[in-house]
Amino acid sequence: MLHMMTTLNSRAGRVALLAVFSILTLIWILPRHGASVSPIFYAGNDYKSSHPIDALIDTAETDLHELLGTQAHDLQTAADQYRARRGRHPPPGFGEWYEFAKSKDSLIIEEFFDQIYHDLTPYWAIEPKELRRQARSIPTRITVRNKTTILKTDEPRNWMDSWFDLVARLEDGLPDLDMPINVMDETRLVVPWEEINDYVQKEQANRVMTKPSGVVHEYMSLTEWDQEDMEPYDPGFAVPGEGGYWGMARVGCPPRSPARNITLPMVDFSTPPWEYDNFERMSYHGYVSNYTLAKDPCVRPEMQVLHGTFLEPISVSTSHNLMPLFGGSKLPMNNEILLPPAMYWAQNDHYSGGEKEHGGVWESKTTKALWRGAATGGRAREPNWTGFQRHRFMSMTNATSVAQAEKNQSHGINFRLPNYADYKLKDDGFVPQLLSEYTDTGFNHLVCTPYNEADPTCPYLDPYFEVAPGMPMKEMYNFKYLPDLDGNSFSGRYRGFMLSTSLPIKATIYNEWHDSRLIPWVHFVPMDTTYIDFYGILAYFLGGRDKTARKIALAGKAWGEKVLRREDMEIYTYRLLLEYARICDDRREFLGYVDDLNMS
Template identity: 25%
Template sequence: MDYILNTLRSIRLPARYYSLVVPAIATVIVLTILFNIIDSHINAFVPLPKFLSKSKQRELPKTRGDNILYGGHFFPHREWMVPRHLDKFEKLFLDSYLEYRAFLDRQSRTYADAVKNYKKRYNRSPPPGFDKWFSYAQTKASLVIDDYDSIEESIAPYRNMPQKEFLHRMEELRVYDNVFRIAEYKVIERNELMKGQGLWHLLDWDFFYDLPEGFLMYINTWDEPFVFPQELNRTQKIEFFDLGRKPWWPALLEHCNVWEGRNSKYVRKNDRHDYIATIQDAKEALDLCAHPEYEGMHGFFNAPGSLMVTKQLVPIFSVSKLSVFKDLLLPSAAPWHPEFLGNGGIKDFVGKTKKLYWRGSATGGDNNGDNVLKSHRSRLASISQEHPDLIDAKVTTYFGDLEGLQQQWREFGEPERTDHGAENNFSFLMDMDGHGLSGRYYRLLRSKAVVFKSTAVQQWHDDRMFPWVHYIPIRLGMKELAETVKWFATTERGDEIGRRIAEEADWWSRTGVREDDANVYTYRLFLEYAALFVEPRPN
């Protein structure tokens, strides 16, 4: 205050003005402090007038204690104040967004923290080489250090297997030509073969040389998973069975009864929401043993086009799986291939046609005259016919036997062909399974549109893709699809939240599910897997 008075005296104002100017300046200072307090706390719930709003850009991860709920990467956070009344879809977005923020904020920043959090989470010390993995993750600017529960879940059955039996089963796999064997650092030497398979050649596996001696792995070269355990007798020899082109659901029920003991690891709540609300809900929705209503909702359940399985528990790496399979999940490099990721002409969210758009072939199952509309892709096209003002979904190529082809033609008419560029004109894009995982998912996330996703497939990124923040989750039955699209397409708040989701997805696709992030995940997976060869376990 003395500084202010001296400054005013230097200006040589008449003395009578001091009694007016000084209180005015003091008032401005007090109001500025007050508005800053409101800015960081109250305004998270009640929006300030625009002329009092500050315009500043923020990037995640935020600092601890930041209470701005709708803070964004691309827009001034004043555009995202929470209204007094929340629609159900706004609440779904907000709750998941807070969970996402907490997820980013809790990740370890130092190696000591990473070790501490690992021990706390898994009740054991990290595997050998964890320090090198952490350095690698830091070099790749990975935002995810601690949350790799999907790896833990997939490795867990093999931790309980006696080491002698584990090694014996690895030897048994040598005679099968439908798996790709990597041993004794030969991955680089056999890279040309890997290119031929088209699945892993984009991934940087230089860290392979840091793994323990004796490391041996088998990679599934098919789209479908392999390990479908149903036999509790561990002494039986490994055999592969063909379950393709016929109803598969009875075999699934047998697995749930024998292997899972009729109990799912997820507890179904009586008051379960109609919508997939949280990331845990999204995982629960993939648990086939917990959802008997899924029968007839997916082409793979009806009659998979091809499916070779072993009923014995054996460690095989695959790029996707259903919950009842015990394959170890590797990232597929296919989504980063230019054929899938390339998309020129991306347009901003504003100004696009407010419809849900999808084009794709009738893959995902063996279509016949009885099961065409039970296929997930055909059902989407059928829903589109019921809601043409909201959904534009068409099949581009038909597959199946003669009766199946005729049935598809009667239902949908002549197949419509189109190019990838057409999707850039729509605000909402649908992503669905094919024979296995969707190769277009990451491209859609970068398209500055809202991605709606319906899937039965587990993938490596499931621990880090947050529903209602990065995509809109849709159950296999798709009963909620039209209502959800309508809210985003026809309401002011739907448009605002949709724009935000489109930007969050674009940012996360370039920050959290990059090729580098897939490599960090793969390195971590290999460390945990390699420990099975060196850590003593009871026989």
């Protein structure tokens, strides 16, 4: 069903097959030769032997080749591909959109825009007038009238100015519209899966390819409609009840999904009892093979005690009603309409390191994995902090904590070690030494809850973490490996990491606008949010595969410079808003672009 479309896409499916059928006898042996290889690695073995990551990279490169083969090089091909994939005519303005995209030297690949249709399809089941009423009732919104963009907000809000600037640059090509914005870090819409499924089926049943002679080419004006006296819409935003945010969010998962059918018993956070077996079953020999599936809490019910989003978010104001609401990220079960995040659009050095600062040559970088950041992810309190994702990563990359866990049945206070044998890792101090020599991670702020400005210490975290000096993004690029973790929601540093000459190692449960543009194991390294694969990832690249790491880092940078540019954010938003305006138009069934058919 379309609601699960991103999980079942063909590329992810092909990669997932690697987890089912063993195509190689996989014997991982670390190197003995090469000046760049530390003596801590296995001696007497050939690092060129086959490894699970080799197979994942090979499959991903095939996927990229196939994706590039679908590129449209002219307007008629782009329109034909649209009709074949979407089942209706492109929206009015599609020709101008295409010329805009080509003028920006963009790759026109229809799959790049799948997220738009995943997000918007359910709205076809709601009457256009009702959608407009809903949109007009949200106080934080951007409107377009007569090619002029207007910012409307009840008070100054973070990032609204950046989103306004993005839309304003496109106003000459946009129809009238009202665009409500979610200004919170956390997502706000979770419509029960059964409702979304009904909406999707209704859209599919009513989808038609209008005869060209019956197509309408002009969007409606909203100027006169603005004068109508209309009762405001109540979004029904609420805070969590019994079951916390997990209880609110899981209704967005399919009825037979693990999230809907498995609720973990009351957890004693004083010990880490959390089950990692679920990831091990869906992985390929312990590594992420289906990135879409691996980051979906609907099939990862263990995330309810492994991620701050579900333990205790900073703020929650969630509705189970479908209404237009745009935002920069969302969980797979959320229903917001994704935009390029404002912090990606804003030219803010804090999140990018500088638009022109991407790091030096690979060979000059420090051979370490570097992470700095605040202990965010939600309200990490004394009873629950051991379930938070950033705290877990800090502990798992601390050599002393890992050495102690090895002596304590593989348990630390907030993590469990993987089975070293599964990753072909030595168990006689190899991992602690690996971390000691090749990682540099630390919190620059412990974010204690409740926070006392007069006393910045944190009694329940101080015994486990030392505050490290902060580090500007441009200095992070001096390191070869850059893990990237969720905070209160998505990580605003990801685009900067992708455009750098360093290698991003990405762990997230959030979706973003660009997900269908990036291919794991070709453009970045995916990591599971349990982080049990991190040691294996490090050992793979550090064990004589420096050239492979460099190849992925530079391939990701080159690809990002083609598909993650500010121009690409404009192109995506332009097309998104043409589609959104059509859905909100009273004549939406007849609106379309057919000039290419007349040309042929």
